[in-house]
Amino acid sequence: MEIKKQTNLRGTLTVPGDKSISHRAVMFGSLAKGTTRISHFLEGADCLSTITCFRKMGIDIERNASEIMVHGKGLHGLSAPDSILDVGNSGTTTRLISGILAGQNFISELDGDDSIRTRPMKRIMTPLTSMGADIVSKQDNGCVPLVIHGKTLHGIHYDSPVASAQVKSCVLLAGMYADGITSVTEPFLSRNHTEIMLNYFGAKVTSEGTTASIVPEPTLNGREIQVPGDISSAAYFIAAGLLTPGSEILLKNVGINPTRAGILKVCMDMGADITLFNESTEGEPTADLLIRTSSLKGTTIEGGIIPTLIDEIPMIAVMAAFADGTTVIRDARELKVKESDRITVMVDNLKRMGADIEGTEDGMIIHGGRPLHGATIDSHLDHRVAMSFAVAGTICDGTVDILNGDCVKISYPEFYNDLYSLNK
Numbered sequence: 159m160e161i162k163k164q165t166n167l168r169g170t171l172t173v174p175g176d177k178s179i180s181h182r183a184v185m186f187g188s189l190a191k192g193t194t195r196i197s198h199f200l201e202g203a204d205c206l207s208t209i210t211c212f213r214k215m216g217i218d219i220e221r222n223a224s225e226i227m228v229h230g231k232g233l234h235g236l237s238a239p240d241s242i243l244d245v246g247n248s249g250t251t252t253r254l255i256s257g258i259l260a261g262q263n264f265i266s267e268l269d270g271d272d273s274i275r276t277r278p279m280k281r282i283m284t285p286l287t288s289m290g291a292d293i294v295s296k297q298d299n300g301c302v303p304l305v306i307h308g309k310t311l312h313g314i315h316y317d318s319p320v321a322s323a324q325v326k327s328c329v330l331l332a333g334m335y336a337d338g339i340t341s342v343t344e345p346f347l348s349r350n351h352t353e354i355m356l357n358y359f360g361a362k363v364t365s366e367g368t369t370a371s372i373v374p375e376p377t378l379n380g381r382e383i384q385v386p387g388d389i390s391s392a393a394y395f396i397a398a399g400l401l402t403p404g405s406e407i408l409l410k411n412v413g414i415n416p417t418r419a420g421i422l423k424v425c426m427d428m429g430a431d432i433t434l435f436n437e438s439t440e441g442e443p444t445a446d447l448l449i450r451t452s453s454l455k456g457t458t459i460e461g462g463i464i465p466t467l468i469d470e471i472p473m474i475a476v477m478a479a480f481a482d483g484t485t486v487i488r489d490a491r492e493l494k495v496k497e498s499d500r501i502t503v504m505v506d507n508l509k510r511m512g513a514d515i516e517g518t519e520d521g522m523i524i525h526g527g528r529p530l531h532g533a534t535i536d537s538h539l540d541h542r543v544a545m546s547f548a549v550a551g552t553i554c555d556g557t558v559d560i561l562n563g564d565c566v567k568i569s570y571p572e573f574y575n576d577l578y579s580l581n582k
């Protein structure tokens with residue numbers, strides 16, 4: 159995929175539905191009684207993997223042009239799949255579904271692509287095992303393929319060593335099938351879509367500080383869900399609008415849940431001109447975001463804000479390379495175990511474009527303001543790397559050629575069309 163310099167990005171965009179919320183809507187809808195209607199569902203490959211898995215367990219899921227209808231069968235309504243559940247590239251599918259499968263009365267096996275086969279699953283195997291689950295990594299390397307023999311589970315309190323919504327959600331979902339209350343404490347609060355949505359379906363989830371607890375055996379009832387625009391997808395247009403001269407972009411109906419909106423705070427700290435309109439606080443909070451070209455300066459990003467912008471760090475690294483001064487990113491070791499090692503991959507590719515950047519154990523240091531030039535970028539099949547460098551290509555001189563750029567289909571199939579739509 160070749161990207162060339164652009165100016166005057168102007169227009170209005172509705173970014174696709176939130177990936178985390180779309181996954182959860184299908185999963186919880188499958189475990190609810192009655193029909194769940196989901197509008198603005200993300201038709202990305204990851205969420206389609208979740209649909210495929212639940213269809214294989216007997217759930218009727220209809221797709222039409224404007225919505226998804228999940229005909230749920232209740233908490234104990236899944237049936238044994240007759241073959242491997244294919245999770246594709248999706249960490250969210252793998253980790254959340256494992257919590258559900260651990261409490262079923264059947265055996266299942268999960269497998270996926272080469273990337274997911276390297277991602278750490280011990281982080282969920284450990285708490286699930288202490289709940290009484292039987293979950294085995296077939297190659298004994300703590301990764302998929304995983305074989306799960308469903309069991310009766312016990313409620314636990316789990317002190318998670320990582321601030322991970324996937325780990326937290328996995329344990330809470332297993333907790334629905336336990337014999338007592340299950341709770342999870344994490345070092346910093348990670349995204350709380352599971353807690354919000356499970357309660358909306360009728361479960362009893364309470365949150366206090368960084369601890370979430372669930373009462374077992376909830377009755378979940380089918381609901382209507384309007385998925386907000388994904389702030390992680392909006393991030394590319396926030397950056398493009400801020401950095402491209404003469405730009406003004408309106409992003410409609412973007413999710414601004416505080417556990418996800420760290421990118422907005424960082425942009426403001428960097429000097430961004432962003433205005434929020436039409437804020438709504440019903441359910442998942444949303445707003446329209448007006449982005450105008452700004453001169454950005456470096457900043458420090460560390461501690462509790464990291465989980466609230468973990469998926470946006472590739473884009474933030476690119477922004478920092480174009481900003482004046484130094485940006486330091488710390489406490490982000492988790493970047494190493496995403497769809498690619500995002501510290502190494504961002505540092506290598508930004509260096510190819512002429513940036514002054516060094517990787518650290520848990521982040522990066524970027525001395526911004528050096529003029530960047532076109533280069534061939536290896537996406538490592540990581541959708542967020544590809545999109546971040548597409549934005550870099552709209553700003554720098556020369557051509558940015560992104561290898562395997564079509565991996566954007568994981569979370570944003572129409573990304574390149576939307577990017578080009580702004581320069582007409």
Ligand code: S3P
Pocket residue numbers: 177178179250321322323324325327348349468469492
């Ligand atoms: C997600 C949580 C995050 C995030 C991922 C989606 C979720 O992962 O990076 O893209 O939907 O729960 P971790 O929970 O592993 O940090």
